[in-house]
Amino acid sequence: MERYIEAPVSREEIKKLKAGDYVYITGTIYTARDAAHKRMQETLDRGEELPFSLQGNMIYYMGPSPAREGRPIGSAGPTTASRMDKYTPALLDLGLGAMIGKGKRSKAVIDAIVRNGSVYFAAVGGAGAILSKCIHSSEIIAYEDLGTEAVRRLEVKDLPVVVVIDSNGSNLYETAVLEYSRQ
Amino acid sequence: MRHITTKEITRTIKQMCIEANHTLSPDMKSVFETAVKEEASPLGKKILNQLEENLRIAEEDMIPICQDTGMAVVFMKVGQDVHIEGGGLTDAVNQGVREGYTEGFLRKSVVSDPIERVNTKDNTPAVIHYEIVDGDQLEITVAPKGFGSENMSRIFMLKPADGIEGVKDAILTAVKDAGPNACPPMVVGVGIGGTFEKCAFMAKHALTRNLKETSPIPYVRDLEKEMLHKINGLGIGPGGLGGTVTALAVNIETYPTHIAGLPVAVNICCHVNRHVHRVI
Numbered sequence: 001m002e003r004y005i006e007a008p009v010s011r012e013e014i015k016k017l018k019a020g021d022y023v024y025i026t027g028t029i030y031t032a033r034d035a036a037h038k039r040m041q042e043t044l045d046r047g048e049e050l051p052f053s054l055q056g057n058m059i060y061y062m063g064p065s066p067a068r069e070g071r072p073i074g075s076a077g078p079t080t081a082s083r084m085d086k087y088t089p090a091l092l093d094l095g096l097g098a099m100i101g102k103g104k105r106s107k108a109v110i111d112a113i114v115r116n117g118s119v120y121f122a123a124v125g126g127a128g129a130i131l132s133k134c135i136h137s138s139e140i141i142a143y144e145d146l147g148t149e150a151v152r153r154l155e156v157k158d159l160p161v162v163v164v165i166d167s168n169g170s171n172l173y174e175t176a177v178l179e180y181s182r183q
Numbered sequence: 184m185r186h187i188t189t190k191e192i193t194r195t196i197k198q199m200c201i202e203a204n205h206t207l208s209p210d211m212k213s214v215f216e217t218a219v220k221e222e223a224s225p226l227g228k229k230i231l232n233q234l235e236e237n238l239r240i241a242e243e244d245m246i247p248i249c250q251d252t253g254m255a256v257v258f259m260k261v262g263q264d265v266h267i268e269g270g271g272l273t274d275a276v277n278q279g280v281r282e283g284y285t286e287g288f289l290r291k292s293v294v295s296d297p298i299e300r301v302n303t304k305d306n307t308p309a310v311i312h313y314e315i316v317d318g319d320q321l322e323i324t325v326a327p328k329g330f331g332s333e334n335m336s337r338i339f340m341l342k343p344a345d346g347i348e349g350v351k352d353a354i355l356t357a358v359k360d361a362g363p364n365a366c367p368p369m370v371v372g373v374g375i376g377g378t379f380e381k382c383a384f385m386a387k388h389a390l391t392r393n394l395k396e397t398s399p400i401p402y403v404r405d406l407e408k409e410m411l412h413k414i415n416g417l418g419i420g421p422g423g424l425g426g427t428v429t430a431l432a433v434n435i436e437t438y439p440t441h442i443a444g445l446p447v448a449v450n451i452c453c454h455v456n457r458h459v460h461r462v463i
């Protein structure tokens with residue numbers, strides 16, 4: 001099913017999303033990958049505030065290539081989500097609404113998705129040029145010294161993603177593969 | 184004796200890094216066309232169409248095909264009758280990578296130390312494989328390698344008794360474990376034989392072979408075909424979201440090995456299988 005949703009997103013809206021849905025996201029999202037997650041965890045450990053509020057927000061696991069002049073961003077596709085698994089359950093428990101990445105998630109992350117009524121989307125890996133066209137502005141809001149790994153606030157329009165793990169824990173990576181397996 | 188300047192080498196490497204990250208080779212484009220026709224899943228087809236469109240945009244608008252513009256892997260065949268002038272060859276290659284990644288708006292993804300992890304900010308150093316060959320030319324292949332798929336690569340030190348069935352199992356295991364993480368449809372490079380490091384080298388080098396060509400060794404050619412069929416039967420599909428096109432090609436290289444061993448290396452590459460080839 002095709003759906004259009006806004007970011008940030010409400011729990012009610014997330015509940016309607018089912019594994020396999022093709023979703024276009026419009027609104028404000030944040031980027032963070034390995035090094036930024038590590039810093040966020042350290043920030044939480046010190047009892048300090050994160051650089052952006054997690055409530056209903058979406059984190060895009062992405063580190064762009066540099067923007068050419070006159071463009072908001074360079075190539076901007078998803079990175080492998082499992083590298084963030086170690087840090088993710090804590091963020092979900094603090095209110096993170098959704099994640100956009102590619103690849104499998106750990107059992108602990110899936111449990112935290114279900115526990116909190118969140119969702120995991122996949123964007124198409126290796127489609128960074130086409131995905132960059134959906135990003136209309138990009139601003140570094142934290143950890144600038146991390147370069148491509150800094151936290152960015154993005155304004156996106158109709159960013160195409162697929163629901164892989166929905167709020168019930170259904171996992172498209174498992175079901176779809178079975179459907180086409182000849183083994 | 185032929186003289187080649189380091190300046191020319193630097194300039195060439197720089198151009199190759201930029202080209203590789205914006206344009207795939209014609210054989211890659213052609214297997215994409217076949218893949219779109221063959222994919223049975225509607226979502227899979229949609230993704231393959233997006234990837235084709237992505238290639239078009241990358242080339243026309245000069246946006247890298249993927250934001251992970253890779254660690255630069257350089258294969259350099261140096262003719263023994265070449266004399267290199269104007270400085271060190273390795274420095275010249277790294278300078279080319281530095282200029283290519285900086286001036287070409289490519290992502291700097293290299294850290295100076297695997298544990299301390301400080302970004303070198305210019306994507307150097309490259310991983311350079313030199314080979315001394317006959318002749319008076321420099322044959323260069325630049326293959327920027329993304330790590331989503333690199334991380335899913337494996338080496339298996341099999342026993343001779345495991346035989347060809349063991350090799351098939353090893354390849355399927357690596358691809359199955361890689362699944363959606365390696366940005367399928369993948370290109371699968373395989374090395375069989377040699378020593379531990381030779382085997383891994385062959386797997387990497389196999390990725391740079393034209394996908395329309397097959398191995399000159401009959402049983403290896405059959406194995407490439409059989410493995411492609413088997414991998415596409417795993418159901419992983421484009422983006423790992425289910426489908427009948429999981430790999431675009433399986434390229435295998437072999438080498439003599441020891442009586443006691445049967446090494447198998449599987450270097451997984453995503454559909455952004457970048458390699459540019461030049462001769463100076």
Ligand code: SF4
Nearest residue numbers: 126249329331366453
């Ligand atoms: S695995 Fe390949 S396509 Fe996927 S993000 Fe890395 S370089 Fe890009």
